[in-house]
Amino acid sequence: MARLLADEQFPRKSVELLRSFGHDVITIQEAGKAGISDDMVLEFAILENRAVLTINRRDFLKLH
DSSP: OOEEEEOTTSOHHHHHHHHHTTOEEEETTTTTOTTOOHHHHHHHHHHTTOEEEOSOHHHHHHHO
């Protein structure tokens, strides 16, 4: 299954649903990284080999 990283604004209910389907999802808060900038979220996701789950698509498109 997918390895995913949910940013701070991503709905918790969606994280729980994805987990129920067997996906490996962690949140920024669970990783102890609450409050970090979007570029740091992306950097952390890359280091952890995870795709970012976000509702701020435009912000991350700029970083990509």
